[in-house]
Amino acid sequence: MNDAQLLRYSRHILLPQIDIEGQERLLAARALIIGAGGLGSPAALYLAAAGIGTVVLADGDTVDLTNLQRQILHRTDSVGKTKVLSGQNTLATVNPECGVIALHERLSGERLASEVAQADVVLDCCDNFATRHDVNRACVEAHKPLVSGAAIRFDGQVSVFDASRTDSPCYHCLFPEGDDANEERCAITGIFAPITGIVGATQAAEALKLLIGCGESLAGRLLLLDGLAMEWRSIRVRRDPECTVCGSRSDA
Amino acid sequence: MATVEFAAAIQRHVACPIQQVTAPTVRRALAAALLGRDELRGYILDDQGRLRKHVAIFVDGAMIRDRRNLGDPVADGSEVFVVQALSGG
Numbered sequence: 001m002n003d004a005q006l007l008r009y010s011r012h013i014l015l016p017q018i019d020i021e022g023q024e025r026l027l028a029a030r031a032l033i034i035g036a037g038g039l040g041s042p043a044a045l046y047l048a049a050a051g052i053g054t055v056v057l058a059d060g061d062t063v064d065l066t067n068l069q070r071q072i073l074h075r076t077d078s079v080g081k082t083k084v085l086s087g088q089n090t091l092a093t094v095n096p097e098c099g100v101i102a103l104h105e106r107l108s109g110e111r112l113a114s115e116v117a118q119a120d121v122v123l124d125c126c127d128n129f130a131t132r133h134d135v136n137r138a139c140v141e142a143h144k145p146l147v148s149g150a151a152i153r154f155d156g157q158v159s160v161f162d163a164s165r166t167d168s169p170c171y172h173c174l175f176p177e178g179d180d181a182n183e184e185r186c187a188i189t190g191i192f193a194p195i196t197g198i199v200g201a202t203q204a205a206e207a208l209k210l211l212i213g214c215g216e217s218l219a220g221r222l223l224l225l226d227g228l229a230m231e232w233r234s235i236r237v238r239r240d241p242e243c244t245v246c247g248s249r250s251d252a
Numbered sequence: 253m254a255t256v257e258f259a260a261a262i263q264r265h266v267a268c269p270i271q272q273v274t275a276p277t278v279r280r281a282l283a284a285a286l287l288g289r290d291e292l293r294g295y296i297l298d299d300q301g302r303l304r305k306h307v308a309i310f311v312d313g314a315m316i317r318d319r320r321n322l323g324d325p326v327a328d329g330s331e332v333f334v335v336q337a338l339s340g341g
Contacts, residue, residue, distance in 0.1 A: 039341045127341040152340035155261040167332070174315070175337040178305025188341045196341075224335065226260040235333065236314040 001027070005097070009051050022212040023051060029211045030054040030223040032119035034107065034135055036083040037061070038186065038196030039125035039149045039203060041073035046204035048091040048098040052211075055091065055098055056115060059083040060106040070193035108134055117142045121207045124148045124171075125200065129183060136171035139163050140246045145210050145217075146171065152184050154192045156199035156225035159237065160206050162180040163246065168219040169237050172245040195227045254330040258292070262336050266292040278309055279322035281332050296334060306337040317323035 001009070001024065012018045012026075031052050033040050036059040047055055063071070063078040063086050071083075078086035084102035091100045107115055108131075116122055116138040123216050124135045124146060132148070139146040145162040148171055162168040202223070209215045224233040256271040268289060274280035286293040302320070303309065309316045309324075310333040316324040316327055326332060 004289075014268055035341050037341055125341050127339060129339050132339065150338035150340055152261065152338050153264055155259075155264070155338060176305045176319070183339050189340075190257050190282060222335070224259060224261075228260070235335070237308075237309045238315050238317070239311070240319075 005051075006055075008097075012050065012140055017166065017214040018212055022214065025211055025213070026208065027053050029120045030056065030118060031207055031211075032056045032115050032122045033125055034058050034123065034131065035125035035127060035243055036073060037067065037072075037125065037127060038070045038151060038191060039200040039246065040123070040132065041071045041087070041124050042197045042200035043125055043149075043204045043207070044073055044091060045205060046201055048095045048100070050204075050208055051095070052098055052208075054101065056101045056103060057084045057087050057105040058105065058107045058114045058115065059087075060104060066187070070191060070196045070199070106131065112138050113141065116144055119144060121210050122146050123203050123207055125203065127185060129175075129177070132171060133177045136161065137245055140170050145219075147203045147206045147210070147218075149199045151195045151199045152186060152191060153189055154195060154227035155251060156195050156227065158199050158202045158206070158219045158225075159222045160210070162210070162217060162219040167239060169239040170243060170246040173240040173243045174222065174237050176244075192227055195225065197242060198225060198227075253328065254326045254332060256279055256281050256332045256334070259335045261325065261338060262292075262295070262334060265336075266275055266295055268292050270340070275326055277322065278311060278318075278324045278332060281326045282309075282322060282334075285332075295336075308335050308337070310335065317334055 009023045036057050061083050063074045073087045073090050082104045088100045088102045140163045143163045149158045161170045175249050222237050253272045258268050271285040273281045273284040
């Protein structure tokens with residue numbers, strides 16, 4: 001790190017759990033963020049500000065006026081632009097040292113596998129179950145940690161599914177893939193704006209901890225946020241030895 | 253007596269207060285809690301009585317082991333907590 005970087009990241013470096021070594025890990029890290037909406041916005045802002053070396057933003061959508069109530073990566077003059085280019089522009093103003101790769105696509109198949117394989121951590125900030133299961137499978141196959149968040153109405157969920165750990169469940173262990181999933185979308189049911197901020201910022205914190213190697217991650221725990229009562233609940237999630245996604249891992 | 257509680261995200265879909273039940277297993281506890289609550293039952297279980305994929309159940313803070321038959325034991329004083337997957341982002 002040069003002098004400007006030592007100053008810029010000094011409040012991180014002051015923390016003994018991070019120090020120069022931890023900050024250098026962040027500067028060398030690559031994070032893949034699936035979705036540049038309500039959750040991806042705060043997550044990307046915190047990762048970029050914190051000094052992540054490369055943020056890969058993947059989203060196939062464009063910015064809509066109705067997004068601006070909560071998707072704080074985007075500005076009024078971004079309406080109509082792709083979310084990833086809008087996000088790239090915003091992040092450049094927050095921290096020009098952070099390299100942002102904008103992928104205007106809904107990653108799947110080999111493209112998803114390739115991006116996950118290149119990442120040090122993956123943040124699932126998407127808005128549908130099909131992508132959540134695709135991303136989970138890719139992370140299990142590549143043994144990459146997945147920081148998963150979701151939000152609707154006044155409620156949020158966040159967890160870590162760390163395929164690099166033998167004791168960590170995957171998303172499919174918790175919610176098996178099925179065609180009976182009740183898919184609720186923010187566009188239909190509504191979403192209280194700060195819920196996405198709280199959950200997305202929590203995802204950023206977990207991603208940074210994983211990259212630095214400090215603290216205890218949420219692997220094996222699911223946090224539930226009731227935003228109306230403003231209460232968090234933590235419940236223990238165990239690995240399913242019969243899971244069709246991770247159960248066949250040699251370390252199952 | 254054990255309690256059966258549905259997560260806030262489910263409550264916003266179908267209101268259901270915390271239920272007091274006497275049951276030896278999760279299946280029996282769920283059946284008692286869902287008695288006369290057809291809308292909620294259809295949201296939690298499919299027409300074969302199987303747990304829907306987007307739903308997970310926890311007893312005393314830990315995920316159950318037997319999703320298929322819901323045979324995990326429920327003790328006197330246990331807390332059964334029903335959670336649904338959220339997909340919004």
